[in-house]
Every structure is written in C-alpha cells, then in structure tokens.
Amino acid sequence: xxxxxRTAAVLAPVARVVADAARIGPQDTVLDVGCxxxxxxxxxxxxxxxxxxxxxxxxxxxxxxxxxAQAGHHVDFLRGSAANLPCPDASFDVxxxxxxxxxxxxxxxxxxxxxxxxxxxxxxxxxxxxxxxxLHGASVALWSVLPAEPRDPPRWDxxxxxxxxx
Numbered sequence: 621x622x623x624x625x626r627t628a629a630v631l632a633p634v635a636r637v638v639a640d641a642a643r644i645g646p647q648d649t650v651l652d653v654g655c656x657x658x659x660x661x662x663x664x665x666x667x668x669x670x671x672x673x674x675x676x677x678x679x680x681x682x683x684x685x686x687x688x689a690q691a692g693h694h695v696d697f698l699r700g701s702a703a704n705l706p707c708p709d710a711s712f713d714v715x716x717x718x719x720x721x722x723x724x725x726x727x728x729x730x731x732x733x734x735x736x737x738x739x740x741x742x743x744x745x746x747x748x749x750x751x752x753x754x755l756h757g758a759s760v761a762l763w764s765v766l767p768a769e770p771r772d773p774p775r776w777d778x779x780x781x782x783x784x785x786x
Contacts (some may be wrong), residue, residue, distance in 0.1 A: 654720020
C-alpha cells in the first residue's frame with residue numbers, strides 16, 4: 621500500500637544485528653546508507669555513536685528525524701543516494717546499509733562509495749535478501765524495470781560476487 625513504515629517496523633530487529641556485527645560503540649562515527657525510517661541510525665545513536673544518515677526520500681528522512689528526536693538522540697540527516705554519498709572521503713568508522721544499497725541500480729559504484737567514505741580499517745556492513753522466496757521475486761521484478769543498462773542483477777547472496785564487486 622506504499623506505507624514503508626510498516627515494513628520498516630518488521631525489519632527493526634535487523635538494525636541490532638547489524639550494529640552488533642559492526643561492533644558499534646560510543647567512539648564510532650557511523651554512516652547509515654539508505655536510512656529509510658531510521659531503524660539503524662537510531663540503534664547506532666542509542667549506542668552512543670556519532671551518526672549520519674543518508675536517504676534519497678525526503679519523507680523518509682523526515683520520519684527518521686522525528687523518531688530519533690522523540691527518542692532523545694541526535695543524527696545528522698542528509699539527502700543523497702548510495703551511488704553518490706554526500707560525505708567526505710575516509711570519514712566513518714562504520715558504513716552500513718540495511719536492505720537499501722542492494723537496490724541501487726549501480727551496485728559497483730555504490731560499493732565503491734561505501735568504501736570511499738569508510739576510514740582505513742573501517743567496517744562496511746550490508747544486508748541483503750537471500751535468493752529465494754517472495755522478497756527475492758520482488759527484487760528480480762524491480763531489477764527488470766530499472767532504467768539501467770541490460771545486465772545480470774547483482775548476486776548479493778553469492779560471496780564470490782560480493783568480494784569481486786568490492
């Protein structure tokens with residue numbers, strides 16, 4: 621029905637898993653790429669990190685900003701895309717994307733951007749759907765209509781492809 625906030629609520633627990641995997645602590649600077657309604661940005665802020673969140677959708681940035689403010693935390697919100705992050709080189713300890721970067725039509729550029737803004741020795745954490753079930757079917761359908769050059773869709777569930785893409 622177009623109400624992403626309900627989907628985001630279901631995905632909220634993944635933010636904690638990603639924050640744990642990235643070992644986020646109060647000393648970290650964190651970038652949330654494709655922040656959506658702010659699940660991961662809020663989780664990182666709750667751990668004391670200095671957080672910046674990027675999303676191309678103004679409505680989602682506003683929603684995420686309200687959630688963070690209501691929780692009594694601070695996050696810097698920027699409008700932008702995964703393929704063109706509005707951030708300086710080597711500026712984050714952690715760059716994370718929870719079910720967002722995987723939808724960018726130029727995954728190699730988006731991964732390059734994530735690495736560009738990560739500090740040397742930083743951590744880049746990206747979540748993806750597995751290649752089965754309804755979500756995989758929706759992803760395949762999305763890729764079939766994106767205005768990109770004809771090519772195979774990214775294979776986020778294949779470690780070899782991901783390593784090569786990085």
